[in-house]
Amino acid sequence: MSSIDQYVVALRGVTKVYGSSDVEVHALRGISVGIHMGEFVSIVGPSGSGKTTLMDIIGCLSRPTSGEYYLGGKDVSRLNDDALAEIRNNEIGFVFQTFNLIPRLTALQNVELPLVYAGVPARERFRRAQELLESVGLAERIHHKPSALSGGEVQRVAVARALVNRPSLILADEPTGNLDSTSEAEIIALLKDLHDKGNTIIIVTHNPSVAGQAQRTISLKDGHVVSDLSKAPS
Amino acid sequence: MFLVETIAQAWQSIRSHKLRTGLTMFGVIWGIASFIILVGLGKSTLKLFSREFEKVGKRMLVMWAGQSSSGLSGIKGGRQIRFTIDDVEAIKAHCPHVELVSPQIYTGYQETKYENEVLSSETFGLDVNSGVIRNLDVAKGRFINADDIALNRRVCVLGANVKEKLFGERESVGEFIRMSGIRFQVVGVLQHKGDQLSRVSGSIDDDQISIPYTTAQALFTGSKYFGMIYLQPRSLFDDKTVREEVRQTLALRHSFEPDDADALHFFGIAEMIGRVKGVAMGMEIFFGAASIITLLIGGIGVMNIMFVSINERVREIGIMKAVGAKSRHVFLQFIVESVFVTFLAGLIGVLIGCSICLLIGLFNLPRFVAAPVIDPFVMLIAFLTITLVGILSGILPALRASRMQVVEALRYY
Ligand SMILES: Nc1ncnc2c1ncn2[C@@H]1O[C@H](COP(=O)(O)OP(=O)(O)OP(=O)(O)O)[C@@H](O)[C@H]1O
Ligand SMILES: [Mg+2]
Numbered sequence: 144m145s146s147i148d149q150y151v152v153a154l155r156g157v158t159k160v161y162g163s164s165d166v167e168v169h170a171l172r173g174i175s176v177g178i179h180m181g182e183f184v185s186i187v188g189p190s191g192s193g194k195t196t197l198m199d200i201i202g203c204l205s206r207p208t209s210g211e212y213y214l215g216g217k218d219v220s221r222l223n224d225d226a227l228a229e230i231r232n233n234e235i236g237f238v239f240q241t242f243n244l245i246p247r248l249t250a251l252q253n254v255e256l257p258l259v260y261a262g263v264p265a266r267e268r269f270r271r272a273q274e275l276l277e278s279v280g281l282a283e284r285i286h287h288k289p290s291a292l293s294g295g296e297v298q299r300v301a302v303a304r305a306l307v308n309r310p311s312l313i314l315a316d317e318p319t320g321n322l323d324s325t326s327e328a329e330i331i332a333l334l335k336d337l338h339d340k341g342n343t344i345i346i347v348t349h350n351p352s353v354a355g356q357a358q359r360t361i362s363l364k365d366g367h368v369v370s371d372l373s374k375a376p377s
Numbered sequence: 378m379f380l381v382e383t384i385a386q387a388w389q390s391i392r393s394h395k396l397r398t399g400l401t402m403f404g405v406i407w408g409i410a411s412f413i414i415l416v417g418l419g420k421s422t423l424k425l426f427s428r429e430f431e432k433v434g435k436r437m438l439v440m441w442a443g444q445s446s447s448g449l450s451g452i453k454g455g456r457q458i459r460f461t462i463d464d465v466e467a468i469k470a471h472c473p474h475v476e477l478v479s480p481q482i483y484t485g486y487q488e489t490k491y492e493n494e495v496l497s498s499e500t501f502g503l504d505v506n507s508g509v510i511r512n513l514d515v516a517k518g519r520f521i522n523a524d525d526i527a528l529n530r531r532v533c534v535l536g537a538n539v540k541e542k543l544f545g546e547r548e549s550v551g552e553f554i555r556m557s558g559i560r561f562q563v564v565g566v567l568q569h570k571g572d573q574l575s576r577v578s579g580s581i582d583d584d585q586i587s588i589p590y591t592t593a594q595a596l597f598t599g600s601k602y603f604g605m606i607y608l609q610p611r612s613l614f615d616d617k618t619v620r621e622e623v624r625q626t627l628a629l630r631h632s633f634e635p636d637d638a639d640a641l642h643f644f645g646i647a648e649m650i651g652r653v654k655g656v657a658m659g660m661e662i663f664f665g666a667a668s669i670i671t672l673l674i675g676g677i678g679v680m681n682i683m684f685v686s687i688n689e690r691v692r693e694i695g696i697m698k699a700v701g702a703k704s705r706h707v708f709l710q711f712i713v714e715s716v717f718v719t720f721l722a723g724l725i726g727v728l729i730g731c732s733i734c735l736l737i738g739l740f741n742l743p744r745f746v747a748a749p750v751i752d753p754f755v756m757l758i759a760f761l762t763i764t765l766v767g768i769l770s771g772i773l774p775a776l777r778a779s780r781m782q783v784v785e786a787l788r789y790y
Contacts (some may be wrong), residue, residue: 204699224783237699237700245697260700260703308701
């Protein structure tokens, strides 16, 4: 790693310790990884190896206990909560295993939500959210609440929400963990398509065939990176 | 713009828990309704009593003569003071805060006859101004005029009940009646006033007969002296000043010390209203405080439900934060929700309170009970209080929500 500037994501000796001093859990034990703009990276590893913890830090949902994290060349490892919220709002799109849509809101309102906090005017919000829902094939469903949608459809709404702020980074932590194989294929196809359009995508998965779709696979074990393999472009 | 969004969301979240929210709102609804009813009752009572007192004269100030307790410049004390028309003239000339002044000569109960009807009516000798000072409005004909006074005319103005009893439905103006055998021509009939909480004598104005004071002196008292003068200050606030001016003026003429409390006695509308105001204010404060406490207890209910709601929505708060909500966004979201619930409850409370006020007005109320008034100022206070209660009940829950850690909130089950 010659310069942090060439990476969208650059981690240096990142550790994460949970809990108090008597019951410490070392979830990450010194991670150094650099991810380039436009990469499609999968993160794999056994349960409890620290994948979600790593994604939380990359997604600015939490701060590393020690080490440095540069996002787009900027050190974000010591920012306060509101500053991190702003970065999540501007730079990062999340797709969660548990979908995490707000049940009271319609698909459209859920997709608009990040733009609400970004202060985008209502017309513009509506236009962008509607456009994205159309692009994930939910044009007919924009006024439905999550409870009226199938798992696969809900996750497509979540993908639309992740994209609505035009983030520099899309993070998906086991996005297909709660889906059947048909829906899984749809979501993975969607993510691949996004990658083809130039987005940077990081995905955590237990499914080897999903991991196989990525250009690069990072394996974690006990909070360490045990392998970091890139496919030769085919 | 964010606020609009926030309010829309608050509305949605309230709608998804209609029953629970409704039950919570009950305390606030009742607090506000009772606030409006009870304070309105205080206000209407004050109005009712003020109106009742004003019947006798809207700024009337009665002065009657007493005994001077000490003499002045060699004259002995302990004399009974007696007014003459010159005193009235002196007051007119020297008391700038007196708008109107008139003598009033008491001529007692007179046997009054018209055809076969006989009555005993309290009779007063009055001046041209007395009608204004004592709120004696003419319904038919005219009041006593300057010529009546100058010529000692035997004319009279009948109270509404006197007319009714003597004449019934018949025309009375222009007719002649006899008072203690003396013929008087009826020149006017007064408007019906009804019952009075305050009176100038034993009978109500409707039961009295007014005649020119000169006529009263000539025919009934046989004296140029009299004991009462009626005054009307330029405004109710001039009440004190007028008493002072009149004391000064008459002290000189009757040789008593201006600060001699026994020489002149006063009683006026200003002090009657003042007393009622005190009672009504006390009522308003007590009732107001009682209902505000109800409201605050309602507010605690709202706070409780906000905590419940936040505990149910931890995940949601996590999601909001994950997609970019800052602490203040979350805080605002829940404050708005709390204010919204309280405000909605307040609005319902205001409607219920006003409806009850109006409803009470539809009934035949006992004497001296008035339907609560709907006062815009009370409304304003009510809405300000509601908003305040909403904010206060929301602060703690909203703070808790805004301080949640995003990762923990997202993974909360
Ligand atoms: N909030 C927390 N407090 C304490 N320990 C935690 C916390 N979150 C995670 N851990 C621990 O940190 C370690 C890593 O957890 P993490 O969730 O990152 O694993 P993972 O690789 O995502 O696992 P999985 O595949 O099951 O999702 C685990 O041992 C876990 O028990
Ligand atoms: Mg995980």
